[in-house]
Amino acid sequence: MFAKVIDVPTFAAPYWKVLEISKMAVVGLTTKNALLISPALPNDGFTAFTSLAAGLVRVRAQQKGWNLIDLNGNNASRVNVEDALKNKPVDFIIHYDHGNSFTIYGQNSNSKDPIIDISNVALLKGKATSTFSCETATGIGPLAISAGAKAYLGYSGPVGVKLSFSNEFVEAANAANYELLEGKTFQEAYNKAYNTHTDMMQHILNSNLPGNFAAAAIMLWNRGLLRLLGDPNAKATGLIILKPS
Amino acid sequence: MSDYEQEEKKQKEIFRQLAIAEIKTWISAISEDERKKVALFIGPRSFTPEELLKEVDEDTEYGKQLVQMFNNLRIELSKKKEE
Numbered sequence: 001m002f003a004k005v006i007d008v009p010t011f012a013a014p015y016w017k018v019l020e021i022s023k024m025a026v027v028g029l030t031t032k033n034a035l036l037i038s039p040a041l042p043n044d045g046f047t048a049f050t051s052l053a054a055g056l057v058r059v060r061a062q063q064k065g066w067n068l069i070d071l072n073g074n075n076a077s078r079v080n081v082e083d084a085l086k087n088k089p090v091d092f093i094i095h096y097d098h099g100n101s102f103t104i105y106g107q108n109s110n111s112k113d114p115i116i117d118i119s120n121v122a123l124l125k126g127k128a129t130s131t132f133s134c135e136t137a138t139g140i141g142p143l144a145i146s147a148g149a150k151a152y153l154g155y156s157g158p159v160g161v162k163l164s165f166s167n168e169f170v171e172a173a174n175a176a177n178y179e180l181l182e183g184k185t186f187q188e189a190y191n192k193a194y195n196t197h198t199d200m201m202q203h204i205l206n207s208n209l210p211g212n213f214a215a216a217a218i219m220l221w222n223r224g225l226l227r228l229l230g231d232p233n234a235k236a237t238g239l240i241i242l243k244p245s
Numbered sequence: 246m247s248d249y250e251q252e253e254k255k256q257k258e259i260f261r262q263l264a265i266a267e268i269k270t271w272i273s274a275i276s277e278d279e280r281k282k283v284a285l286f287i288g289p290r291s292f293t294p295e296e297l298l299k300e301v302d303e304d305t306e307y308g309k310q311l312v313q314m315f316n317n318l319r320i321e322l323s324k325k326k327e328e
Contacts, residue, residue, distance in 0.1 A: 046286045098289060134288050158288025160314075201321075210274035211284060211294065213267050217314040218285065220321055 031238035032066040034092040034181075035084050037115065039076045039107030047107075049161050050096035050132060053170045057094060057177050064181045066092075076106035081115040085123040091238035092128045094177055099133030099154075104140055116140060124149040128236040130180060130189075132173045134158045137227035144229075151186040151230035153193075159222050162215035165207075168200040172219060176226075180236040187232035197223035257312075261301060263319075264312045268298045287311070 038054030041047045054072070061068050069084050071077075076097070084090055098105040098112060106115035116124070121140055125148035129141075137154035144152050153176055161169045175196035179189035201219040204212050246254075272280055272294045283291045287307060292300065300308035 045283055045291055046289070049286070158310075160285060160287040162285040164284065201318075205322075211271045213315070213318070214271060214285065214297070214311075217311075217318040218287070220318050221314045224317065 027242040029240040029242060031089065031091055031240060032064070033069075033089045033238065034061055034066045034094060034236070035069045035081070035088075035090045036061065036071065037076045037081060037093070037095045037097070037106055038072045039097045039105065039112075040073045041107055041112065042110050045163070046161065047097055049163070049166060049169070050173075052166065053132065053173045054094070054096040056170065057096075057174055057181070060174075060178055061094075061181050066181060071106070074107055074109060076113070076115070077108035078106060078113050078115045078120075079108075081106055082120060082123065085127075089238070090127060092180065092236035093124065093130070095129070095131035095133060096173075097133055099131065099136040099140070101135045101139030102143075104131060104133060104136055118143065122147040124152075126150065128180070128186070128234055129153070130177055130236070131155075132159065137225075137229060141227065141229045149230060151228065151232070151234040153180075153186060153190060153226070153228055155222065155225040156227045157221075157225045159225060160218035162204075162211060162218055164209065164211060165204050165215040165219075168204055168215070168219065169222075172197045172200045172222065183235060183237055185233050185235055186228055186230070190226065190228040190232070193226055194223060197226070260312050260316050261304065261308075264301050264308075264315045265298065267315060268294065268301060272298065 036054060036058055038051055039047050040051045051072070058068065058070060069088060069090065071080050071084065095104055102118055103114045104116040106113045121143045124144040128150045129144060130153040134155060135157055137152065137156040141152040141154050172193065176189040176193035179192045180186070197219055201216045204216040204219060275294065280295050281293050284294050285292055287310065290307060297311065301311055302308070
C-alpha cells in the first residue's frame with residue numbers, strides 16, 4: 001500500500017484526510033451522517049425500552065460529532081424515512097423498535113408503520129445499518145446486502161428484554177452502536193456487542209435479584225441472535241473521494 | 246414411539262419442570278402486585294411473571310421458547326465451569 005495519510009485541521013467538514021497515492025493527490029472526506037429512528041408507541045413497553053436505549057445513542061452520536069437526522073415518535077414514519085434516505089446524506093442508519101423478517105417498523109399516527117420492507121429495501125444501498133429489533137437479520141438484512149448495503153447488524157429472532165434489568169439490556173443493545181459511532185468496524189462492533197451481552201449476563205446472575213435467572217437467559221438468547229451481515233471491515237462512516245480535475 | 250423419542254420426551258419434560266421451578270422461585274420472591282405487572286418482553290409479546298409461568302406450564306410456543314432459553318443458560322454456565 002503506497003497511501004500516506006495526513007490529517008488536516010478541521011475546516012468546513014468534520015474531518016479531512018489527504019491521501020498521496022503515487023504522485024496523484026486524492027482528497028478523501030470522511031462523513032458522519034446518521035439517521036436515528038426511534039419510535040415511541042403509546043402503551044408499548046417495548047418501545048419505551050428502545051426509546052430509552054436510543055436516547056443514549058442520540059447523546060453519544062452528538063458527542064462524537066455526527067450529523068444526526070433524528071426521527072423519533074411519530075416522526076419515525078415511512079414517508080420521513082424514505083425522504084431522508086432519498087434526499088439527505090445518510091451513511092449510517094440506527095434503528096430501535098419492532099421488526100420481523102421482512103419489515104422494519106417505525107411509527108405514524110401513534111401506530112406501527114412499516115418503514116423498510118421488500119419494496120424499498122434498496123434504499124439501504126451503500127449505507128450501514130444497525131437495528132435493535134426482532135428477526136430482521138433473517139430477511140431484510142440479507143436483502144439489504146444483496147441490494148448493495150455495506151453492512152447490517154441485527155437480530156435473527158425475537159429479542160427479549162427483562163424490565164427490572166433495563167440498564168443491563170440497554171448496555172448490551174447499545175454496545176455495537178457505541179463502537180460504530182467511534183469509527184470502529186462492524187466486526188469490532190459485533191465482537192464488542194457479543195462480549196457485552198456475556199458480561200451483562202454474568203452481571204445479572206451476580207445480582208441475585210428476583211428473576212435474575214430469566215433475565216440472564218434472555219440476555220444470552222439475544223446474544224445468540226446477533227448477526228453481522230455484509231462487509232465485516234466496513235465502518236458506519238462514509239467516505240467521499242475528491243479527485244483533482 | 247421409538248426409545249429415542251421417548252427419551253427425548255422425558256428430557257423435555259425435565260427441562261420444563263426445571264423452568265417451572267425457576268419461575269416459581271422468582272414469583273415467591275416478589276410481591277403480589279409485582280406478580281401481575283409486565284416483567285419482560287419476548288418479541289412483540291409482554292408477560293407478567295404469572296403469565297410466564299402459565300405459558301411454560303401449558304407448554305405453549307412461548308413457553309417452549311423460554312424453556313429453551315433456560316437450557317441454553319445452563320449449558321453456558323456449565324461450559325464456563327469447565328473452563
